Amino acid sequence: MKTTHRDNWRVVVEITPRAREIRATALGFADLDYHLNGRLTGEPFEMTFAPRRLGDLGAGLSVSDRLAGRDLDAAYRARCEEMLAALLREPHVRSGRVEVDEQHVCSHCDMRWEELTADEAADGSTNIDEPSVEGEPVCCDKSIDEFRAERGIPLPDWTVGAS
Incomplete structure (x- = not known):
């Protein structure tokens, strides 16, 4: 019957730059804070965050995701939900969602x-x-x-x- 394969888990958030001060360095623009007077303005935009692999144990240690857990989909969903909850606590994050690519194939x-x-x-x-x-x-x-x-x-x- 039908089997579902999930891949490319991610968290997508909508950021509203003018809602509060956002440092450009927080978005990866290291040398712009001085020129921007500490503010980014403009229309809301989306930013995508990919979770660290389940098997990435940090400090250069890595194992297969399969060795890191039994239910990979549930583990990735939980990791993404945790990331989303943390991001939504930021004042400049308007909304967010967890996304994943699904492919359905015949077993x-x-x-x-x-x-x-x-x-x-x-x-x-x-x-x-x-x-x-x-x-x-x-x-x-x-x-x-x-x-x-x-x-x-x-x-x-x-x-x-x-x-």
């Missing part, structure tokens, strides 16, 4: 996961047989068989049209 064929839409299931030209339903995978025979068996839907006759 049988490793193809990108796709399902029949309601319109496709109703259209005889886009499904494999009459019992096809919305949500049915379209990637491989094994995933279709598994989906249908779980729901009590008759399995397709894969021998029809075979010679």
